[in-house]
Amino acid sequence: MLMRIEAWGREEREPVELPESVRAETWQTLTYLMIAGGIMLFTTFSASYLVRRQSADWAPARLPDLVWVNLAVVGAASVTMELARRGGASARRWLGSTxxxxxxxxxGQAIAWRQLAAQGVFLTSSPHASFFYMLTAVHAAHVAAGLAVLLAALRRAGNGQLGLCAAWWHFVGAAWAWVVMLLTFF
Amino acid sequence: MAIAQAVETGKAGHQAHGRDHGHPAGFIRKYIFSTDHKVIGVQYLLMAMLMSVVGLGLSLWFRVQLAWPGKAAMTPEQYVAIVTMHGTIMIFFVVSLALSSGLGNFSIPLQVGARDMAYPFLNMLSFWIIVPASAIMILSFFVEGGAAAGGWTAYPPLSALSGFGKVPRGSPGSGMGQTLWLLAMALFIVSFTMGGLNYVATILNLRARGMSLMRMPLTVWTYFVAALLGLLSFPALTAAAIMLLLDRHLGTSFFLPSGLVVSGQQAANVGGTPLLFQHLFWFLGHPEVYVLVLPAIGIAFDVIAAFSRRPPHGYKTSVWALLIIAFLGMIVWGHHMFTSGMNPFLGKYFSIATLLITAPFAVLGVNLLASLWRARIRFTTSMLFALGLISAVGTGGIGGLFLATATADLHFHDTYFVVGHFHLMIGVVTMTGTFAGIYYWFPKMFGRHMNETLGKLHFWGTFIGAFALFVIQHFQGFGGMTRRYFEYSADYVQPALALNPAVTWFAFLAVGAQIPFFFNFFWSMFKGKKAEANPWEATTLEWTTATPVPHGNWERLPVVSGKPYGYAEGANGDAHRMQNAEA
Amino acid sequence: MRSQRGAVSAWLLSSLLILATILTVGAFFVLKWRPEVASEHGRGVDRMITYIIFAAGFIFVVGHLVLSTFLVKFGGKGTAAYKPMTHKTEMLFTIGPVVFMVAVSELGVLAIGGPVWNQVYTHKPDDLVVDITAKQYEWISRYPGKDGKFGRKRPDLFDDQENPLGLDRKDPDAKDDIVVRGAVYLPVGKGAWFNIQSWDVLHSFNVPVLRAKQDAVPGLTTHTRIVPTAVGRYEISCAEICGPGHYRMRGFVNVKSEADFAKWLKSQVGWFE
Amino acid sequence: MIRVSALSTAPLLLVLALLGSGCGGSDGASGGGNKPAGGPGGDAGQPTGPDMKIDAGTAGSISGAVKFEGTPPTERVNSAEADAYCHGKHPDGIKSESSVIGAGGELANVFVWIKKGITGKFPLPSEPVTLRQTGCRYEPHVLGLRNGQELLIRNEDETMHNVHSLPKANEEFNFAQTKKGDEAKKKLSAQEVMVKFKCDAHGWMSAWVGVVNHPYFAVTGADGKFELKNVPPGEYEVEAWHEKFGKQQQALKVETKGDAKLSFTFKEN
Structure with a gap:
């Protein structure tokens, strides 16, 4: 077998690089697909939430006010991201602030967890709390992924190639807005 | 699409490539941690073959128990675990790996005219995540309580009652085995999601110049639709798995309701809804069926075109049928739950919606059949498997009519009718498609033909065995024989029970027929008849490059000038026009 | 040479397909392929199944005949040549199957299946109400006793041997509830409305001869309605995997004449009487 | 188990991280699961200390009887219809064995053992204790054994039984014995009074097993009597346990070569 597929690897030395423009397109596909997947994930959780809240034991707890501050923070981050995306000399600074x-x-989310825990509300205290902890954790994972991406992009800031990072970042912000609305008003 | 640039790079990147300049890369980078889609495709195939030994072995073991109770040296606890693991391994670690990941990896870049996948490194990572996933799946047999035993669907509460912390234990297999099952499945989802991202990016962005969407081979279309379906439906299982893990290990009550009493022990859970998991599971589970079945049909279209020397009938309608199947496939999951206790009104809706899917499937079936009309059929092994697929799609498909009708499902739900039906669809259809693909592309993979005599032996054994085995199971389902039973005692089931030894003998035939295939596969790699670049006189792009395929697939990337299936009547009989032929 | 071998394959495969078709269709005449039916809606279920057998059988037979014919006609010696179909024929071959499939399948489910489905899920006021509780691995049925009321089931009072339904001795509704392990008693010809519950995991109340199947879901009460039409003893088998003992989670539905049923009911004492 | 729960959340988070790795670069998110360690039961296992040698010249004994006062509870009769074999053995139903009381109030199936006062290690008997499943009942209904001693479980019925133990300190087991003659050997390794055994297939079947560190335990027979032999002189606390009527303790002193008398009386609760 090794002999048979010998030829495949024969000329392997450099990975076959795609031209920049094609590469940009694949990144675009990848990012939008991941956002679509992310939307499906949060939709699934939301649907589960709406089903679960019909149980007799449902008792919505008041979320710490801090979540609204966090919402403002993530909103502001979207604005600075947008400024960074526009490019220009200050792009790197805007990206840094994002x-x-x-x-x-x-x-802030971690502090909100601690505030809630200080009130004696834990993961298993009520279904509402379970959803709060779970959704914030899942969302934080998405934010963490976004942060890693932004850090990687810090080098390249300023040459106007932050569109996809911005798309993901706005998705993450919108997801948090949606989660807060869901947990507060439903 | 920026294909032109790709071609330019192709020129630039490969002008220096020649035998003399080749630096032999290290063994490990070439064959183990390779980023070449062709190597990865073969790695997936080998992994699937390895796992199929386990999965099929398990099935023979419990078939012996079913046919001759007490002769298989098996306890009821082992039985449920074995049935569960057979299902999981075969669906996710054999069929998915061989068909979706294996042949998909090998064929997609070659058929769209790309040098590799869009993200070769991610591709390699996808494969290497499957290795620990497979290992964990198999190792779970050896932990306390044995492997997961709640069925491959892992419905809670049984799968959630872990016995950890304050959660009571539902059954021996609900403990560590179920946790490892979830862990392996999580890894599988990661790998499959990354694979799907790669497929879509490759198909959308890396097509050769001139290859519009409507010039893609149907195989590529089916992989494209399947990858999109997978990407949109797997998040539901991800969410369900997260909630199930929290229920199992941290004491939440997403799926565990109030008032549970398990083995006399009262659980502390309040208010969860077990039905929610079923909805989430089937929101993935139903599209997953199409994720597996559609590529098999796509491969059959390509194979039938090549060996009947004419373009497949109704290319456009097939593409539309695929898209409609994909859409409808996302909104009919509830037909797996007619008797689950969900609102009877929903049952009616799901029944009506599901039956709509028969329409696009009928179009695919008619197109497959009509592709043989006025053809000049060459009966290679690959073609035989593709023809077998037509029969299996038809037979399995009409079984779906019974199950999709809620009223009839009152009798069929969780009987062997279901077992026979889904084995025909995601067992026989997918595997005949896979084998058709393997025999078809083997010359391209290894530069040698597989032995045709052994191949025919393989086909006849597989087809006769599998067809008989699963059609008989439909009859057992008519007789009301329930699934997942270790032994039977009811009066009404006795006539169905009498068919069990026959089913087992056919199972031995179908599994035994894989032995010549395994032998053929490895023997032909070294000793098979040498193959030229386009042995089948097929027209799609993978046959335009040299055999064995060089790294980067083409010296110069092909430019597509026409439809994928340029078969036609020529002056001296057959004629064919390659997809990149100059106009 | 290729064409000759091709001819063999063509004949082999097409005769095999025709043989398979004949055997499959013939099996319906030879095999006792479904249990007798002993319920009102069960006859409807069977009507539905028969309808689909004919519809699906038609597709199955025609499809395989066409496939086999094509194999022989166009396989082997290269006699035929490809000419594209006209657009019109192609559309005909697309719209035809679509209309046929949709008409056949939806007509069946709407005209035959729908009414039967409603029958199974409609509670009629004079139905006998039976409470079914599932647990690993037993079916326990309950009748409301003289007062016609079911007592509340309390998980904290559950005891496998002494109180498998967790009834409260002090609850007057529960006191006279009749509890039967592993068996259900029904009068023939009278509607029975089932409340189905589970203590632990999913089970499915499955009585093939009565064509009844309804999952027992913990935390939820599911329902099904049965009108038995023949006196007899019909086995309940669990149809939703519930653990290693799934296969032996048995019980019996005893359908009796009205007089016998009344006699049986009279002979029963309440769980706490 | 704890480690795996943490491990199994990690890949899920990794999925999310990967889903989120927008334009290159990914982050290895780590999951954390926390769960209180340790199960119930506390310090299980064999007692430590020197090997005990009983001096036959000084050892005494404890004996007595257990009575029940009040109206005996009515015995529940369970239908065995679901299982043809059991139904054949008990066509009129199976009586529950939760209170077996003689005409004079003699209470059977009471487990009597020395709860406090015994230290040191005793040699383990090599022969196993047998728990039979016969006539769709456990036989005996109440039994005692030493921890670490072999428990032989045998199916003597032509039907499937399922042996399911519900311990707090010991390891749970749950397995089927599908046919007549099936045997299994198990060990319970921690002192526990009592461990309930049940058969998942036949809801009426139960057995109670007392697992004790030392050899001083007994089960009352139909006459309500028990005897603990070969007890070294000393002060002890003796406990009597009944599945329905609860537990009682009494302190007593065993003199050299003396026979200490004990009587327990259970009342309706």
Missing amino acids: IALGVLFVA
């Missing part, structure tokens, strides 16, 4: 706001957001 990352800072992102970190602040995650930290």
